[in-house]
Amino acid sequence: MNNKEIHELVKLINETDLAEFKMSKGDFSVTIRSKDYFNGKAQPMAPIMPVASAPAPAAPQANTPVQETPAAVVSEEVSSDTENANHVVFKSPMVGTFYRKPSPDKDVFVKVGDTVSKGDVLAIIEAMKLFNEIESEVSGTIVKILVDDQTPVEYDQPLFLIDPA
Amino acid sequence: MSRTSNTLIIGKVLEHYEKCSSTNFVAKQILAKSTPPDGMVVSTDNQTEGRGQYGNQWQSEAYQNLAFSVILYPRILISEQFYLSKIASIACVEALNSITNLDFQIKWPNDIYFKNKKVGGLLIENQIIGEQIGNSVVGIGINLNQEKFEGLPQASSIYLLVRYLLNRKKCLEIILEHLDVWYLKLKQGKFQTIDQAYYSYLMGFQEIITYMENGTKKTGKLKGVNQTGQLLVEENGQHRQFDFKTIEWVFSL
Numbered sequence: 001m002n003n004k005e006i007h008e009l010v011k012l013i014n015e016t017d018l019a020e021f022k023m024s025k026g027d028f029s030v031t032i033r034s035k036d037y038f039n040g041k042a043q044p045m046a047p048i049m050p051v052a053s054a055p056a057p058a059a060p061q062a063n064t065p066v067q068e069t070p071a072a073v074v075s076e077e078v079s080s081d082t083e084n085a086n087h088v089v090f091k092s093p094m095v096g097t098f099y100r101k102p103s104p105d106k107d108v109f110v111k112v113g114d115t116v117s118k119g120d121v122l123a124i125i126e127a128m129k130l131f132n133e134i135e136s137e138v139s140g141t142i143v144k145i146l147v148d149d150q151t152p153v154e155y156d157q158p159l160f161l162i163d164p165a
Numbered sequence: 166m167s168r169t170s171n172t173l174i175i176g177k178v179l180e181h182y183e184k185c186s187s188t189n190f191v192a193k194q195i196l197a198k199s200t201p202p203d204g205m206v207v208s209t210d211n212q213t214e215g216r217g218q219y220g221n222q223w224q225s226e227a228y229q230n231l232a233f234s235v236i237l238y239p240r241i242l243i244s245e246q247f248y249l250s251k252i253a254s255i256a257c258v259e260a261l262n263s264i265t266n267l268d269f270q271i272k273w274p275n276d277i278y279f280k281n282k283k284v285g286g287l288l289i290e291n292q293i294i295g296e297q298i299g300n301s302v303v304g305i306g307i308n309l310n311q312e313k314f315e316g317l318p319q320a321s322s323i324y325l326l327v328r329y330l331l332n333r334k335k336c337l338e339i340i341l342e343h344l345d346v347w348y349l350k351l352k353q354g355k356f357q358t359i360d361q362a363y364y365s366y367l368m369g370f371q372e373i374i375t376y377m378e379n380g381t382k383k384t385g386k387l388k389g390v391n392q393t394g395q396l397l398v399e400e401n402g403q404h405r406q407f408d409f410k411t412i413e414w415v416f417s418l
Contacts, residue, residue: 093293094243095393097410128394128409129275130246131290132298 029113096127172345174204188234208233247394252347282321
């Protein structure tokens with residue numbers, strides 16, 4: 001997908017009420033969030049299209065062509081989020097501030113759809129100016145990131161949803 | 166590569182770089198590729214991308230100061246991690262005190278001060294494995310011989326305080342020797358001994374301090390630091406604990 005196509009996609013999504021749109025194809029994935037997502041105005045979306053036993057959401061599906069219609073992708077994610085009990089919830093081992101990037105000018109450690117191996121750094125949690133790299137305890141795919149960058153987290157607070165490989 | 170002779174653990178292996186981005190970064194790269202020995206030191210003459218906390222720049226002129234990182238495997242619980250900050254700051258203060266005969270202090274949470282002048286700071290980066298600190302990279306920056314600090318009225322150097330130039334290699338050795346002593350105490354679980362030393366060097370301990378909270382100037386008695394590193398203050402008879410983000414120290418000096 002090139003820049004022009006992404007631009008088109010953003011425009012298209014802006015014309016809808018979608019708060020969040022995620023799509024992955026092979027090793028490419030894109031997440032687009034509207035203002036509503038951050039304002040918390042977004043209504044939970046009912047699946048628009050019936051999805052027959054949805055597979056793991058953002059997991060790379062080399063053989064299955066991913067439908068590019070927003071509605072289909074969104075509905076797929078919603079249904080599997082609530083249904084898939086195999087997902088591993090990665091919880092915060094400590095109280096602190098959650099950082100998704102190694103430093104403000106760098107890329108995020110992981111994003112939704114990324115494949116991670118056991119031992120890969122998922123985030124930094126800082127407490128009293130001690131910076132702690134938090135590593136994944138499983139290999140798999142990041143399904144959901146449950147905390148915003150640079151926000152406070154509590155002990156045991158769920159941070160990531162991982163679909164184990 | 167060289168080594169420090171008067172220590173048991175710290176600086177037995179020392180890698181020196183004439184120039185590098187930041188010693189913490191290099192140390193973390195070494196950790197990613199290999200299993201360096203406990204206490205290995207990475208130092209540089211010229212740190213081009215030195216950092217304070219999360220993105221803040223640490224200004225340092227080449228060949229004037231100390232910039233080094235120590236790789237540790239402390240095997241302590243996550244909840245005990247502030248002890249890393251404690252032992253590193255105690256080591257810096259004791260070393261500088263012995264070098265200069267001045268009374269340096271620890272300004273909570275991670276700076277080294279003489280009166281109201283900052284001469285150094287720490288940047289500690291840990292790797293969490295399960296419930297423990299797997300490894301820790303303790304980055305230390307001390308301004309030794311630098312004469313000018315543009316636009317940083319609170320920054321200073323040891324030279325500006327004592328008016329003689331310092332031997333950087335010797336100063337590094339002395340700090341490492343002190344760190345060696347305190348790292349061993351941490352490994353032995355002598356938390357009380359560490360706390361006592363920390364409080365003896367903690368700026369404002371058991372004194373009335375002035376601070377800003379949400380834009381309001383307040384005063385309170387500094388009672389200490391709790392296990393997670395939060396500052397304990399008694400404010401109008403009420404015990405409170407502060408994260409460093411919610412409190413801004415105001416110097417009354």
